[in-house]
Amino acid sequence: MSVIGELALSALFQVLFNKITSPDFSKIFHKEKVDADVKMWKRTLLKIHAVLDDAEERQMTSKLVKVWLDELRDLAYDVEDILDEFATEALRCKLNAESSTSNKVRKLIPVCCVSLNPSSVMFDANMRSKIKDINTRLQEIVTQKNDLQLRDCVGGRTRTSRPKLPTTSLVEGLVYGRKEDQKAIVDLLLSSELHNAQLSVIPIVGMGGLGKTTLAQQVYNDDEVKGYFDLKAWVCVSEDFDIVRVTKVILQSVTTETCDVNDLNLLQIKLKEKLYGKKFLLILDDVWNDNYNDWTKLRCPFEFGAPGSKILITTQNDRVSSIMGTTQAYKLKELSNDACLSVFTQNALGTTSFSAHPELEEIGRKVLERCKGLPLAAKALGGLLRTIPDRDEWKYVLNSKIWDMSAENNDVLPTLRLSYLYLPSNLKRCFAYCSLFPKDYEFEEKELVLLWMAEGLLQEIGQKPMEDLGAEYFRDLHRRSFFQQSSRNKSLFVMHDLINDLAQWAAGxxxxxxxxxxxxxxxxxxxxxxxxxxxxxxxxxxxxxxxxxxxxxxxxxxxxxxxxxxxxxxxxxxxxxxx
Incomplete structure (x- = not known):
C-alpha cells in the first residue's frame, strides 16, 4: 500500500472522531450500553493518531511499520462500519416504534417489549461480538505501536523523501509548443490597458506538469519584457509560504546583495525603497497558499512601484488565482500531440523525431499516449528511456505505472502527489474514491456527489444539505485542477489520465x-x-x-x-x- 493510504487514514480518523463525539451518536451508545467501549476507542485512537506522521515516514524503510499501518487502516474502517451499524439500528428501532405505536392493538403492548424483537436481539448479540473483537485488535495495535517505538510528532513531520528543488528563472533546455502561450502572456505584460494600473497581478493556472513554470521562464527572459521593466525578480514560493523568506528573496533579487535581516518590517521598508517609482516585474512561481491575509501582507511594498508594474503567478489552484489576481486567469492547456512528441523524443533520443530509430516509433507513440499532453510526463518518460534504444525496455515502460518508475529520474509523482497532499482531509477520501472511474470516463457533478453521499464520504456541517456540501467538495476539486470540463460537453467532467493514476495511487x-x-x-x-x-x-x-x-x-x-x-x-x- 502506498504512503497516500496513511494520509487517507488520517482523514478517516477525523471522521471517526466526529461521529464518536456527536450528540446523536452519544444517545445511541448510551441506549446500547456501549459508552465505556466507545470512550476507550476514542482515547486509544487519539494516541495512535499522534504517531501517524512518524509511521508514514518509517514505513518506507520498515516492513513491520508498513504491516502495522495496514492493520490499523483495516481496524479504522471496521470501527466506522460498526458506528454506521449503530446508526442504522437506531433508525430501524425508531421506525418500528413509530409503526407499532400507530397501531391501536399494539398500543396495549408495553414499549419495552416492542424493542425486544428477534432483530434487536440478533443485533445485540452480533454487535457485542464485534465490539469485543475491536477491543482486542485495538490493544494489539497499541502493543505493536509501543514495540515499534513510534514517536508522537508534536512538531510536525520531518520529510525523509527527496526534497523538491526550487525553480529558477533560467529556461531548461528546448521548449516546444508554447510560442502562442508565450506571446499571449507577453502581450498581457505589455498591454496598454494595464499600463496605467498601479499594479497588475496575472495568474497562470493549470494542473501539475503542464509547464506553467517553463512558460513563466520563457516570458521572464523574453527580449521585449527585458526592455519594458526597470527591475525583475523571480521567487519560487512553493508550498512553504513564508512571508519573511519570500520578501527577503525578492529584495536580494532586485539588489543582487545578500541580506541577513529577518525582521519583516525592516525587509518591507527596504523593499519599498528599492521598488519606489520603478516599473517592475515579479514572478511568484508555484503558489499554493490561498490565505487572503497572507497575500495582503506580502503585497504591501509592491504598491509603491510605478504604474505598469506586474506580478505573474503560477498556480494549480483557481482559488489562489481569484485571491491574488487582478486580471482573468490564463488557463494553460495541454501540449499538442506534435509538441509532446518533440519533448519526448528530444529527451529519449536527442532528436525531435524517430527518424534515426524507426523500429521504436510504433511503441514510442504508445508510450507517448500516456502523457496526454503533459510535457513533464513526456520529459520524464523520455528521460527514463534516454540512451536505451531497446524495444523490450520501451515495452516495460509502456506497461509500467508511472509511479513505479525510477524516482531519481521521475518528477511526475512528486509534482502530482503534492497536489494531493495539499487537499483538505475531507477531500482526500472523496478524490481517492474517484479511482473507480475508468480513464476518459465523463461524469456529471450530481452523479459523483450522489456516489459520495451513498458511501458516507461527506462530513456533515451543521444543517447544510448534503447535496450542497457535496457540490462544494466537487467545485473545490475542480478549482484545484483534479477535474476538467469535457471538451465534448461542458456539462460533463473528466480526469486527466495521470490524475486518474494519482487517484489509484491515493486509494491504494x-x-x-x-x-x-x-x-x-x-x-x-x-x-x-x-x-x-x-x-x-x-x-x-x-x-x-x-x-x-x-x-x-x-x-x-x-x-x-x-x-x-x-x-x-x-x-x-x-x-x-x-x-
Missing amino acids: DLCYRLEDKLGGDKQLNISTKVRHFSYIRCYYDGITRCEDFPKDKRLRTFLPLPIENSGYLTNFVPSCLLP
Whole structure:
C-alpha cells in the first residue's frame, strides 16, 4: 500500500472522531450500553493518531511499520462500519416504534417489549461480538505501536523523501509548443490597458506538469519584457509560504546583495525603497497558499512601484488565482500531440523525431499516449528511456505505472502527489474514491456527489444539505485542477489520465476497478481490504469484449457496486450490465 493510504487514514480518523463525539451518536451508545467501549476507542485512537506522521515516514524503510499501518487502516474502517451499524439500528428501532405505536392493538403492548424483537436481539448479540473483537485488535495495535517505538510528532513531520528543488528563472533546455502561450502572456505584460494600473497581478493556472513554470521562464527572459521593466525578480514560493523568506528573496533579487535581516518590517521598508517609482516585474512561481491575509501582507511594498508594474503567478489552484489576481486567469492547456512528441523524443533520443530509430516509433507513440499532453510526463518518460534504444525496455515502460518508475529520474509523482497532499482531509477520501472511474470516463457533478453521499464520504456541517456540501467538495476539486470540463460537453467532467493514476495511487488497495477482466473460467482474487468496487463493461454494436474493437469506438458503462469481503469474485457478470 502506498504512503497516500496513511494520509487517507488520517482523514478517516477525523471522521471517526466526529461521529464518536456527536450528540446523536452519544444517545445511541448510551441506549446500547456501549459508552465505556466507545470512550476507550476514542482515547486509544487519539494516541495512535499522534504517531501517524512518524509511521508514514518509517514505513518506507520498515516492513513491520508498513504491516502495522495496514492493520490499523483495516481496524479504522471496521470501527466506522460498526458506528454506521449503530446508526442504522437506531433508525430501524425508531421506525418500528413509530409503526407499532400507530397501531391501536399494539398500543396495549408495553414499549419495552416492542424493542425486544428477534432483530434487536440478533443485533445485540452480533454487535457485542464485534465490539469485543475491536477491543482486542485495538490493544494489539497499541502493543505493536509501543514495540515499534513510534514517536508522537508534536512538531510536525520531518520529510525523509527527496526534497523538491526550487525553480529558477533560467529556461531548461528546448521548449516546444508554447510560442502562442508565450506571446499571449507577453502581450498581457505589455498591454496598454494595464499600463496605467498601479499594479497588475496575472495568474497562470493549470494542473501539475503542464509547464506553467517553463512558460513563466520563457516570458521572464523574453527580449521585449527585458526592455519594458526597470527591475525583475523571480521567487519560487512553493508550498512553504513564508512571508519573511519570500520578501527577503525578492529584495536580494532586485539588489543582487545578500541580506541577513529577518525582521519583516525592516525587509518591507527596504523593499519599498528599492521598488519606489520603478516599473517592475515579479514572478511568484508555484503558489499554493490561498490565505487572503497572507497575500495582503506580502503585497504591501509592491504598491509603491510605478504604474505598469506586474506580478505573474503560477498556480494549480483557481482559488489562489481569484485571491491574488487582478486580471482573468490564463488557463494553460495541454501540449499538442506534435509538441509532446518533440519533448519526448528530444529527451529519449536527442532528436525531435524517430527518424534515426524507426523500429521504436510504433511503441514510442504508445508510450507517448500516456502523457496526454503533459510535457513533464513526456520529459520524464523520455528521460527514463534516454540512451536505451531497446524495444523490450520501451515495452516495460509502456506497461509500467508511472509511479513505479525510477524516482531519481521521475518528477511526475512528486509534482502530482503534492497536489494531493495539499487537499483538505475531507477531500482526500472523496478524490481517492474517484479511482473507480475508468480513464476518459465523463461524469456529471450530481452523479459523483450522489456516489459520495451513498458511501458516507461527506462530513456533515451543521444543517447544510448534503447535496450542497457535496457540490462544494466537487467545485473545490475542480478549482484545484483534479477535474476538467469535457471538451465534448461542458456539462460533463473528466480526469486527466495521470490524475486518474494519482487517484489509484491515493486509494491504494481500498478501491478495485474491474474492466472486462472477467470471462471464461477465470477466478479473480480480490483483496479482503477492498472497500469500494466498480465494474466497467464495454459494448459496441453487439460486441462486448473491449479488445474486439478500436479504442476510439468503445462505449463503457460504469457501475460502483457493494462488495462483501469474501476475497473472491468468480464468473461475476451482473445481468443489469449486459448490453
